[in-house]
Amino acid sequence: MRSKQNDIFVNGTLLEKTFSINNALKRLVRCLFAEGLLDPSRLIFTSDQVCYPLKQGQLFFEHLQIAPADTFIHYGQIIWRDNRGQKNNITDHNKLIDLIKDEPDFRYTTEGIEGLKADITNSINNDIRARQYRQKWNATLSQKITLSGETTFTGYLRHHMSPSDAAILLDQWGSLEGHPYYPTWKCRSNLSPESVELLSPEFDAIVPVRIAALRADMAYIETMPDKKNYQGWFAEQFPVLWQEWKQQLNHKKYDEKEWLPLPVHSWHLTACVQQHYADDIASGILILEGPDLQTRPSMSFRTMRPLTPENAPFIKLPVAIWMTSEMRSLQAKSIHMGPRISQLIKEILHNEDGFNQSVSILEEQIAFHYRHKERQDDAEGKYLSVVFRQAYSAPKCYENCLPITVATLLTSLPQNNNP
Template identity: 35%
Template sequence: MNAIFKPSKPADHACRDLCTELSLLDAGQRGLQRTLQALFRENLLPRAHLIVEEGIAWLPLWSQQGLLRFEGLQIGGIGDCQLSGSIAYYKTGERPLPVATASVLLACIADSLPGQMPADDLQRLIGELDNSLENDALCLSYRQSWARRLTTELGTDGHCFIAAVRNSALKNPALLLEQWGTLGHPWHPTHKAKLGLTADEVVAFSPEFQPALEVPLAAIRSDKAHAAFSEEGADYRLWFALTFPLMWSKWEDRLNQLRQDPHAWLPLPLHPYQAQQLIPHKFAAEIAAGDLLLLPGVSFTAAPTMSFRTVVPEGSAELPHVKLPVSLRLTSVQRTVSPKSAVMGPRLTRLLTTIVAHESGFGETLDIVGEDVGLHYIDPDRDDDRARHLSVLFRANPMRKCTEALFPVPVGSLFADSPFGGRPIVTDLVGLSFGDHPNGALAFFERYAATVVTATLSAYLLYGIAFEAHQQNSFIMVNQRYEPAQLLVRDFGDLRVHAPTLQRAGLELVAYRPGFTVFESAEPVRDKLLHAVMLCHLAELALLLSRTYNHPEASFWDILRRQIENVFDRLRARTEPRRWDAERRALLQGDWPAKSFLRMRLTDCSDDVHGHMPNPLKIAAL
């Protein structure tokens, strides 16, 4: 092993004080599983070279005269990886090295990675993996006491967490499910990385610790910002005053105290990290020129959602969610709000609202969480890379879609273990709707897939719209019997549109700038649908149900294939023939794109890098 590649030392030793030894071990195993999965899935390690004997797998690393030994390694048909035992590294002439974390694994195999990986990039990624592990351990430690509290507070409804939450007097039950379900991207090796934050700051800002944030409210000169609306003719100041009257009153009073005319200013929320660590120096010129006012003491309390940077004022079930820039590398990229998102969010909301109304939500299977208002700084040099740090997007509250008949469940929460019994929360829905057994799981997935595929594939075939409806961006609306009834989609920042198909439907969408959101080619749009919806959402749910109920994967792939075929059959008469044929072959026969998260981190790239993987639906049909 090259001595330069060493696991990084914890930057903040408070993590070790706050974590239990068990949580560190569990976090290490979770990070190993994701990293090993990425290494094989992205062909950074040759899966074909594995030698398996009686539950033990060996991987020769010929170039460095070493071997990896795996206990309980299982790799599925779409590259999903399960690891129930330990890993050890063997090198000629040396004692075996236990591999307990992802960073140790990467250090062990560094010399066998394809190509010439710069040492600095490898060392940077090792640091990111260790940061992710420590933050995950913090989360797992906190969840132990949180689970006990939830059991005490909500455990009167038998052993069903979802029913207990739905029937509780909680102000915002969907928010609780979001925060409990914040476990990180299922494919991402650095799923909990929050570079630049101390352990105390991770706890203070992250949704999985239920913090109460104090969100400062700044003021920006009216002529220095651009506001966008989903409704024509709206006025930002009036909208803000009517939507957030208490915030507006505090903000207006402070401006009057400063002898500033409120009509010359616009209220601008700032993430507390941004207000403390970035705005004072990055926008020092604007502050000095009197174009941006920081107003100490003017703030509102908010709770973070599954998305670190999106907060809920007062934890309300009514008030809009507020998406704020955070100039930190969270998981893999800085989570800012670009001028494109601030403008296109409302523009897309207007388009999607029209389509959903015209199509009756494709049989009531689709609804959206609108992005109604966006605001961004107008940089004097038109530098959007700078402006993205000073912006905001207001999104409707998903709880406003809650009725007696329908209840919103964040899809990401279905994959989290229940605080009541430790099984995945999706088993609550399976048991309540179709019975807690393998046949019930199949019936549940049939209904779930029918709902999600009808919603997303109909929008794609008829209008060329590919939602980024992965686990974090989706809610499954369940009816009174807890059956899946509707997909509720949020976050249009990476939604993609195939322009020719949208135009064929008699609609148009003006892009913020060429090369973003709207595409002439179908391939990048289809890739979004396949990766976000089919792989990261439906395929992951199929795998979870297969493992949990000990039922063959093939049965779930058969269901998914059948539901896709059903939508193609129903929409054939409404779809341009060549498009219908090409898309059907791509979804059912062609290889599927798989985002290469580890390769992206190795090269420190924020742009999508895709590989390809075998189509599970084609395999199921053989």
């Protein structure tokens, strides 16, 4: 399902292309050292650059800095000098990967190397598009801040949006940079460029989630102790949606007590579920018709925040998309352990009085996945599962604070380049 396209094809500005390509090189260098594919002990430091010897020559890093967690970040050029003394600048990730691919002491496949190159290229293309969109988004936000009479971004959010709406805006807006340790930080290689924009948080996306129905005896359910009745809990959290879902089932002559409301990501519904679970749909175990819930994808792409009701829980979903070098399923271990770990932490916080009321968590209150009552195979549900996570909350002494995702703190403000 990966793209094999290795050419950078976006018609962006030269500045955006240059930044994104250099960004990919910087991430790749950091990852190569962090994962031990390049051995830091072999680095030779001189006054103005750092040399790394290879079998066929030497790599020279300008402005290579030592960073936390045994990583290295470079801010200058990378120069390759072969054993004949010829020099070349390394200007993209493909050249760097080709030079170092024979250095690790383990086997790899040509397909794996080409897949890595393609994933990084896909990340670069998506990064360029996101930065193009960011210019327009920042301009819109700057205009809103000015018209509101506020002087700061956070001031505008505090006084003109609800805390939960402000928090999800900051979460989406702060998703521009991606994970700093991943060289494939924005890889979504089985999505078209148009789908990336429609589904991704860095494009301010709103994504529908279908509320399907899974027969209740075909699911494994894990809950926190005070959330045993999933259907009743769902009806309390989504009262209007519950009535729509119930009415559609009743119209088909089904009793809603025998079914579970199952959120399914709209892309995942058509790209995976319809084909992967065709037999279950045909046998009447799974009903895909149902109401849609409008949501905003959070920074993780597949954890969705409903637009309504105001304090509705986050919904974490599987999406059969190759992202950051991994297919994003939602496996049984996440279903089984999420509410259990939340309960354990809740008990610790209760016993410790929240560590002076300074710590709180977003509990994973309910989770379930498809598990056939006869086959009892947990693996079958990795693409048909859900985790419900508590909406934004804060300790009582911080009720007036603004929730800000940590990565957002490192994102440049709409009005200037300050973080």
